[in-house]
Structure formats: C-alpha cells, structure tokens
Amino acid sequence: MSTPTLAQSVGRRDFLKLTGLAGGGFALAFYIRSGGEAAAADAAATGDFAPNAFVRISPTGAVTIVSKQPEMGQGVKTSLPMIIAEQLEVPWKDISIEQGDFDEKKYGGQSAGGSQSTPSNYDNFHVVGATVRTMLVQAAAQTWGVPVTECRAEKATVIHTSGKKLTYGQLVAKASALPVPAKDAVTLKQPKDFKLLGTRIAQFDTPKIVTGKSLFGIDVKLPGMLYAIYEKCPAFGGKVVSANLDQIKTLPGVKDAFILEGNGKVKELVPGVAIIADSTWSAFSARKQLKIVWDEGKVVNESWETFVTQAKEKSTQPGQRTLRKDGDPDAALASATKTVEAHYTYPFISHANLEPQNTTAHWHDGIMEIWSPTQIPSIGTGMVNRVLGIAPDKIKLHLNRAGGGFGRRIGADYLIEAAAIAQKVNAPVKLTWSREDDLRHDQYRPGGIHFLKGGVDAKGKVVAWKNHCFTFGEGGSPGSGGGLSGDEFPGRWIANYHAEQTMFDTGWPMGPWRAPGSCVFAWVMHSFIDELAHAGGRDPLELRLELLGDKDEMPAGNPGGAAKGKQPPAGYNVARMRNVLKFAAEKAGWGTKKFAKGSGAGLAFHFSHRGYFAQVAEVTVSKDGQLKVDRFVTGVDIGAQVVNLSGAENQVEGSVIDAMGVLMYQELNIERGRTVQSNFNDYPMIRITDAPAKIETHFLKTAFPTTGLGEPALPPVAPAICNAIFAATGKRVRQFPLSRTDLRWT
Amino acid sequence: MSKYTLTINGQSRSVDVASDTPLLWVLRDSLDLVGTKYGCGVGMCGACTIHLNGVPTRACMTPVSTVGKMKVTTIEGLAAESGKLHPVQQAWSDLDVAQCGYCQSGQIMTAAALLKDNPKPNDEDIDGAMAGNLCRCATYMRIRAGIKLAAGLTTAGQGGAR
Numbered sequence: 001m002s003t004p005t006l007a008q009s010v011g012r013r014d015f016l017k018l019t020g021l022a023g024g025g026f027a028l029a030f031y032i033r034s035g036g037e038a039a040a041a042d043a044a045a046t047g048d049f050a051p052n053a054f055v056r057i058s059p060t061g062a063v064t065i066v067s068k069q070p071e072m073g074q075g076v077k078t079s080l081p082m083i084i085a086e087q088l089e090v091p092w093k094d095i096s097i098e099q100g101d102f103d104e105k106k107y108g109g110q111s112a113g114g115s116q117s118t119p120s121n122y123d124n125f126h127v128v129g130a131t132v133r134t135m136l137v138q139a140a141a142q143t144w145g146v147p148v149t150e151c152r153a154e155k156a157t158v159i160h161t162s163g164k165k166l167t168y169g170q171l172v173a174k175a176s177a178l179p180v181p182a183k184d185a186v187t188l189k190q191p192k193d194f195k196l197l198g199t200r201i202a203q204f205d206t207p208k209i210v211t212g213k214s215l216f217g218i219d220v221k222l223p224g225m226l227y228a229i230y231e232k233c234p235a236f237g238g239k240v241v242s243a244n245l246d247q248i249k250t251l252p253g254v255k256d257a258f259i260l261e262g263n264g265k266v267k268e269l270v271p272g273v274a275i276i277a278d279s280t281w282s283a284f285s286a287r288k289q290l291k292i293v294w295d296e297g298k299v300v301n302e303s304w305e306t307f308v309t310q311a312k313e314k315s316t317q318p319g320q321r322t323l324r325k326d327g328d329p330d331a332a333l334a335s336a337t338k339t340v341e342a343h344y345t346y347p348f349i350s351h352a353n354l355e356p357q358n359t360t361a362h363w364h365d366g367i368m369e370i371w372s373p374t375q376i377p378s379i380g381t382g383m384v385n386r387v388l389g390i391a392p393d394k395i396k397l398h399l400n401r402a403g404g405g406f407g408r409r410i411g412a413d414y415l416i417e418a419a420a421i422a423q424k425v426n427a428p429v430k431l432t433w434s435r436e437d438d439l440r441h442d443q444y445r446p447g448g449i450h451f452l453k454g455g456v457d458a459k460g461k462v463v464a465w466k467n468h469c470f471t472f473g474e475g476g477s478p479g480s481g482g483g484l485s486g487d488e489f490p491g492r493w494i495a496n497y498h499a500e501q502t503m504f505d506t507g508w509p510m511g512p513w514r515a516p517g518s519c520v521f522a523w524v525m526h527s528f529i530d531e532l533a534h535a536g537g538r539d540p541l542e543l544r545l546e547l548l549g550d551k552d553e554m555p556a557g558n559p560g561g562a563a564k565g566k567q568p569p570a571g572y573n574v575a576r577m578r579n580v581l582k583f584a585a586e587k588a589g590w591g592t593k594k595f596a597k598g599s600g601a602g603l604a605f606h607f608s609h610r611g612y613f614a615q616v617a618e619v620t621v622s623k624d625g626q627l628k629v630d631r632f633v634t635g636v637d638i639g640a641q642v643v644n645l646s647g648a649e650n651q652v653e654g655s656v657i658d659a660m661g662v663l664m665y666q667e668l669n670i671e672r673g674r675t676v677q678s679n680f681n682d683y684p685m686i687r688i689t690d691a692p693a694k695i696e697t698h699f700l701k702t703a704f705p706t707t708g709l710g711e712p713a714l715p716p717v718a719p720a721i722c723n724a725i726f727a728a729t730g731k732r733v734r735q736f737p738l739s740r741t742d743l744r745w746t
Numbered sequence: 747m748s749k750y751t752l753t754i755n756g757q758s759r760s761v762d763v764a765s766d767t768p769l770l771w772v773l774r775d776s777l778d779l780v781g782t783k784y785g786c787g788v789g790m791c792g793a794c795t796i797h798l799n800g801v802p803t804r805a806c807m808t809p810v811s812t813v814g815k816m817k818v819t820t821i822e823g824l825a826a827e828s829g830k831l832h833p834v835q836q837a838w839s840d841l842d843v844a845q846c847g848y849c850q851s852g853q854i855m856t857a858a859a860l861l862k863d864n865p866k867p868n869d870e871d872i873d874g875a876m877a878g879n880l881c882r883c884a885t886y887m888r889i890r891a892g893i894k895l896a897a898g899l900t901t902a903g904q905g906g907a908r
C-alpha cells in the first residue's frame with residue numbers, strides 16, 4: 001500500500017475538501033477546515049488547540065474527539081474516533097468523546113444508514129488525526145529548533161531523538177499558530193504500526209449505560225418540559241373527523257389537547273390528536289379517555305391475506321415487469337433432467353427498536369430546537385422545513401443516542417410530530433410513543449412471495465431459473481427493500497434465467513429494515529439453490545462454488561427493480577465471495593462431520609453493503625419440532641482492517657440472532673389496513689433461550705477498503721439455518737415465521 | 747393526586763402523583779432516575795426491571811400505591827457504594843456487552859438478582875432467569891458471558907473488550 005497523503009496544500013483560511021470512497025453512490029465529502037473557524041474561535045477563548053471540527057486539545061492535555069455520526073448501537077461513537085486516535089498517537093484511555101450536534105456544514109455528512117458510516121469516513125478520519133499530529137510535531141520541532149524528521153509522536157507526547165519531550169498540552173499554544181500542513185508534511189501511520197485499530201475496545205458510553213445515566217432520546221428532560229402523546233388512526237392514512245377534546249382537557253394533569261391535520265403523507269406528519277400533560281403517565285392516562293371519530297379512508301380494503309390469494313392466482317401469468325431475462329428458461333426447463341417448483345413467503349415485520357420512538361422539541365425565539373434519536377438527521381430537519389415552513393437555519397437538532405436503529409430511525413415521522421406539536425405549545429415538549437404506537441405505526445419491512453422454478457441437468461448443474469416475485473409498492477415503485485434487482489444472485493450467473501415482478505400498490509407505510517431487500521432475498525435464493533442441490537444430488541457447498549464459476553469479477557448488469565434503500569448496483573467480486581465461502585466452510589469443518597438424524601448443517605452466502613459473507617449453521621431439531629442452533633459460523637470479508645474487534649464481533653453476533661428472531665417469530669399481519677399485533681405479547685421477539693450455544697466469527701483480511709458491519713452479516717443467516725433444518729429433518733422451510741412449518745419428525 | 751414516601755436506593759423520596767402511576771414513570775418523570783427504561787408497559791420486555799426488597803420486579807406493572815415500605819433499588823443504586831460498580835456492571839463493562847444499551851439496565855438488574863440467589867448459575871439457570879429480558883440488539887451471547895464473568899466462572903478475555 002502506498003502512503004496516502006493530503007491531496008492538496010491548504011492555507012490557514014482555506015478548507016480542504018476530502019471525498020469519501022467513490023463508487024458506492026453514498027460517497028460523502030467533508031471539510032477538515034470547515035468548522036475550523038468556529039472551532040478556532042471557541043478554542044481562542046479557552047486556549048485550546050482545535051484545528052478542525054473533530055479534535056480539541058486543551059493546554060492541560062485533555063483530548064476531546066467529536067463524533068459526528070448518530071449512535072444507535074452500531075458503535076460508531078467509539079469506532080470512528082478510534083481511527084482519529086490511532087493517527088493522533090493519543091492513548092485511548094486519555095480520550096473523551098462528545099456527540100456532535102447536527103451540523104453538516106461543520107462536519108460533513110452525518111447520515112447513519114446502509115452500513116456506510118465506516119466506509120464513508122474511514123480514510124478521512126485517518127487524515128484528520130494525522131494532520132493534527134503533524135502540527136503538534138511541527139510545534140515541538142520549532143520549539144527545539146530541530147528538523148521535524150528528528151521528532152516523533154507517542155502517547156500524546158512529541159519526543160526528539162535526543163530524548164527531549166513535550167506533551168501535547170504543552171504544545172497547544174504553538175500548534176494553534178501554525179498553518180494546516182501541506183500535503184507532503186502529513187504522513188499517515190501505516191497499518192503495520194497500528195496499536196489501537198483491530199483491538200477490542202468497549203463502547204465509550206459503557207460507564208453511562210451500566211449505571212443508568214441519562215443518554216437516550218427518551219431520557220431528555222428540560223426545565224418546564226411537558227409530555228405529549230399523539231394518537232393516530234389505526235388504519236394507515238386515516239384522518240381525524242372529531243375528538244372529545246373538551247373532555248380530555250379537564251382530565252388530571254392535562255394542559256392541552258388538539259388535532260393536527262397532517263400533510264397527507266403516511267410517512268411524514270400523519271393526522272392525529274395530541275394530548276399535552278404534566279407527566280408521561282398523565283398523558284398516557286388521558287389517552288385512554290380519548291374518543292375519536294376517524295375517516296379511515298380506502299386502505300381499509302387492503303389485507304395481507306387478500307394479497308396472498310391474489311398473488312397465487314397471478315403467479316402463473318406473466319409478471320408486470322421483467323427484471324432480467326437471459327437465454328430461454330422455458331426451453332431449458334423443458335429439457336432439464338429434474339425440475340423443482342416452490343414458492344417462498346415472508347410477512348411484513350416491524351423494526352421494534354426497544355426504545356420507543358420519541359423526540360423532544362422546543363419552539364422558542366423563532367427557533368425549533370429538537371432533541372432526537374435519529375439515523376439520518378437531515379431527513380428530519382428537511383421535513384420540519386417543508387411541513388412546518390421553518391427556515392433551515394432556524395432548526396437546531398441535537399442527536400441523542402438511539403435505543404436501536406435497524407433502519408427505523410431513517411424515517412422521521414416521530415420527529416416531525418414532536419416539532420408540529422411543539423409549535424403549538426409554549427414550553428419544551430417530549431413526545432413519547434407507546435409500544436403500541438411503535439408497532440402500529442412503523443415503516444415496515446415489506447412482505448412478499450416468490451414463485452420459483454428451477455432445473456438441473458444430469459450432472460446436477462443448474463441450467464434454468466425462473467422467479468416471479470410479488471411485492472408491495474408505494475406511489476408506483478416497490479417499498480424500501482421490496483424491489484428485487486435483476487442482478488440479485490444468481491441473476492447473471494445462470495444462462496437461462498428469468499426474474500419478473502408483480503407489485504401491489506398499497507397505502508401501507510414501508511421503510512428500510514436492516515439490509516433492505518438482502519434480508520429476505522438471500523433466504524429465498526439460497527434456500528432454492530439448496531433445493532436444486534438436493535434435487536441434483538450435489539453437495540450444497542460444491543454446487544455453490546460451481547454456480548459462482550471461475551470468473552473473478554461479475555460486472556453490474558441491469559439494475560432493474562428500483563430497489564429503494566438498497567445499494568446501487570455494484571460489481572460483484574466473485575473471487576472474494578469464493579474465498580470467503582471456502583474460508584467459512586473450512587472454519588466450520590463442512591463435510592467432515594457426521595450428524596445424527598435430527599441434526600445437520602447448512603450454508604449460505606451473500607454480498608451486500610460492500611461486504612462478503614458466508615455462514616454455516618449446525619442445528620438440532622427435536623422430534624417435537626423445536627429448533628436449537630448448536631453452532632453458527634460466519635466468515636467475514638469487510639476488507640483490510642477491522643476497526644474495533646469487540647464492536648465488530650458484537651455486530652455479527654447481533655445480526656445472527658436478530659435474523660434468527662425474524663425467522664422464528666416475527667410476523668406483522670395487516671388486516672383492513674391496520675396491524676393485528678400491538679405489543680410484545682402478540683409480536684414475540686427472540687429471547688436468550690433461543691440464542692445459539694456457540695457463535696463464531698472469523699474475519700478474512702483482504703486488500704480491499706474497509707467497509708461496514710451493521711447489516712451485511714444478517715442476510716445469509718436464515719437460509720443457512722433453514723438449509724441445516726432440511727439436512728437435519730428433510731423438511732423445507734418456505735415460509736416465515738418458522739411456527740408456520742411443522743418440523744416434527746419421527 | 748396522592749403523596750407517597752418511597753425508599754429508593756436507600757434514600758427517602760416523596761412524590762405527589764396519581765395512585766395508579768406505575769413506579770416506572772415515578773422514577774423517570776418525578777425523580778429523574780431515567781436508568782429504568784420503558785419498553786412495552788405490559789411486563790413483556792424487562793427494560794424496566796428494578797428490585798423490590800431485592801426481588802426483580804417490573805416497574806411498569808407496579809403502581810406506586812403498592813410499593814409502601816418496600817425497598818426500591820434501581821440501576822442507579824445497584825452498586826454498594828457510589829462511584830463503584832457492582833460485579834455485574836463491571837463484567838458488562840469488561841466484556842462490552844451493550845450494543846444500543848437500552849435494555850441493559852434491565853438486564854443488569856435481573857442478572858444481579860440471579861447471582862444473589864444463585865452465585866454459580868449453570869447455562870440453564872442463566873437462560874431461565876434472563877428469559878424475561880428482551881434485547882432487541884440481541885446481545886444474548888455477551889449477556890451469558892457477562893453473568894459467568896461476574897460469577898467468577900470465567901475470566902475476562904473471553905470475547906468482548908479486554
């Protein structure tokens with residue numbers, strides 16, 4: 001690897017623009033120098049050295065790193081500052097981290113989604129840390145009157161070859177007067193010298209988490225703050241006709257009650273009734289007395305079951321749209337030695353962040369000040385600007401730790417509700433959704449059905465593949481993660497291939513759910529590949545390697561499908577996938593173990609969010625049909641450098657068990673345009689009792705840029721387990737959740 | 747509204763709230779003890795777990811009027827001395843158990859109660875005791891490991907942060 005250096009020479013008043021990794025479509029730019037003005041002004045008052053928006057060093061030597069990305073449990077408030085700390089040469093224990101407010105002029109992009117926080121900031125943060133270190137070394141060299149080449153930085157100290165030392169704190173005044181160095185003067189510390197990156201570091205917020213300190217959005221408390229609930233029509237998109245507001249206003253603790261009309265969008269400001277009270281419980285209690293007449297609208301004619309029936313009727317007809325067609329799949333099926341036909345069904349599910357949606361807002365002095373656990377803050381502020389007509393420079397947004405994200409908090413419906421309520425209340429007001437609000441008014445992962453036909457030749461080679469996929473649309477295109485791409489594996493790999501789509505437009509709110517699209521498509525494709533492997537009498541690993549073929553790169557083909565929330569089409573590095581597949585299989589001992597009836601192993605792989613993942617599940621199914629995952633092995637290729645090994649393993653383990661929960665339990669039925677389930681008693685989530693006995697995560701280091709881990713470990717989990725269930729019992733799982741399949745055996 | 751004097755983390759605290767107010771909201775809104783979390787309000791998630799006379803209890807299902815003289819311990823008062831950590835809190839820190847962290851005060855309170863009853867739990871004991879506490883981020887592997895570490899059944903260095 002060559003030594004990357006600053007791209008251009010900059011003066012004290014210039015700013016340096018560094019772009020993130022190109023090619024993903026999510027490339028961010030941020031400005032090292034921007035925010036430097038404000039930071040420098042603040043710093044001048046305190047005597048701190050703050051050459052950019054991210055690092056501040058005080059004369060006492062205290063080092064503060066500002067974390068710009070929203071934190072929701074993915075660990076970026078720790079992992080990304082680790083990159084700066086590594087280059088800065090400051091021991092981790094001496095660093096404190098502050099959450100930055102929303103200010104993209106100062107920090108660059110602050111969106112946390114699509115597993116992009118690491119790839120978008122990785123290179124830039126190396127430069128941020130190295131630049132500050134370089135300035136401190138220069139300050140020391142000047143002080144001593146020696147060449148910088150005779151100085152090095154270590155443990156927040158600059159050391160001269162003679163043994164002379166100055167701490168960073170002692171260098172603050174001098175460094176503050178230096179220009180930001182020219183490109184040749186900044187040398188990045190190389191991976192072989194890393195001391196921090198790749199080690200296990202506990203999250204910076206751990207002390208607060210384990211002692212219960214105020215940290216999350218729902219914990220916000222401001223002087224004079226009032227508490228709000230907001231009741232919406234159970235049927236999506238329904239409107240308020242009237243409500244017993246006068247009676248509600250007489251109830252204990254209630255300060256006000258009013259109707260909001262909404263802006264006509266089911267994922268923005270939805271119509272409803274707000275109750276403002278002196279405590280959460282007063283608001284929750286008054287809510288029970290609400291009597292609202294709703295205009296439920298036409299969505300009441302839409303139910304999941306009706307969709308399933310219609311899809312089955314239409315499955316044999318041509319789809320509305322061809323996503324990809326190669327060769328002649330019908331002819332290939334007709335001449336295949338064996339054919340398999342099956343359909344795979346997955347329901348809508350909810351994100352169910354454990355911290356219910358909430359936001360605190362205060363409308364004061366012409367400013368809308370907001371505290372919110374949000375993933376993509378610009379979506380919320382954009383909505384406040386558009387819906388409430390408040391100028392962008394009058395919106396101030398503080399980012400709170402979020403009790404889970406999983407894509408849910410990309411939506412900003414709860415944020416706009418709080419702001420709209422606050423505009424009518426002469427005090428800060430905290431809106432807290434109940435769990436019922438959360439399950440009834442999520443932006444759901446769309447369900448779907450895939451009708452598949454496949455054929456193998458006499459050698460068991462896959463010669464034909466047809467998929468008619470049924471999905472849901474909003475406003476004419478598939479809901480987030482509902483659009484199958486023509487490129488979805490094994491599209492492009494099979495000579496006779498046809499993928500088509502039929503879409504039902506609905507008024508049901510849909511949104512990105514952890515690894516949108518991938519989280520279901522990987523299950524469908526790798527389950528069906530497994531069916532074909534067994535039909536052709538082939539080992540599931542060996543057939544997959546044959547399918548992947550010898551080519552090292554598969555260029556992006558027809559993007560099709562308009563898969564909103566998915567990554568834009570990207571070339572598929574087949575060599576990386578083959579390698580990680582073999583790597584995982586080897587770690588798991590694939591093919592070397594004998595399993596008794598009722599036990600077995602299965603595997604699957606998937607590429608998403610720039611990461612290559614292969615997984616092997618070993619399961620036991622009891623005679624009465626209870627599943628136990630005995631061992632789960634993940635092979636990970638996210639490139640050259642794991643940032644925080646502790647956080648990385650935690651993300652993979654969480655993804656494995658999260659995917660198991662979706663497979664085993666989650667199902668959100670929609671009847672007459674509203675959800676059937678409302679709380680964890682009827683919407684069960686996976687508990688500790690179902691967690692695998694053993695989860696192993698193995699990182700395969702490759703020479704590619706470091707990429708993210710919040711999502712890509714999840715997609716192959718369910719198919720690996722379902723394929724293992726088949727190996728154990730001969731029962732094929734073709735429907736989520738698992739309770740819909742009888743797994744008993746004798 | 748009624749007045750109640752409660753014993754919380756060894757201190758006497760007076761509140762004036764409706765008698766049906768769950769202890770959860772008394773802690774969070776009236777007393778600024780926000781470590782006890784709201785996750786479901788129906789006893790299904792365990793995010794609101796506190797100790798009543800040492801017994802793990804769902805604060806969302808406990809009306810303030812039923813608390814009486816019982817001793818309430820919350821995550822903020824779990825450690826014997828302020829500024830110190832309970833062994834479970836220490837193990838959670840050593841192993842970097844949390845992801846988002848929202849469920850973890852409830853997990854820690856349940857785990858601490860388990861270890862008081864059963865200082866050397868086996869795997870089944872652990873799963874049985876912790877089954878009422880949801881972790882949406884699914885940190886269950888580390889929750890198990892954290893309990894074993896706190897119980898002295900393992901040493902730090904088995905996964906998590908070191």
Ligand code: FES
Nearest residue numbers: 785787789792806
């Ligand atoms: S909030 Fe009490 S159990 Fe969920």
Ligand code: FES
Nearest residue numbers: 847849881882883
């Ligand atoms: S750590 Fe997020 S819910 Fe448990």
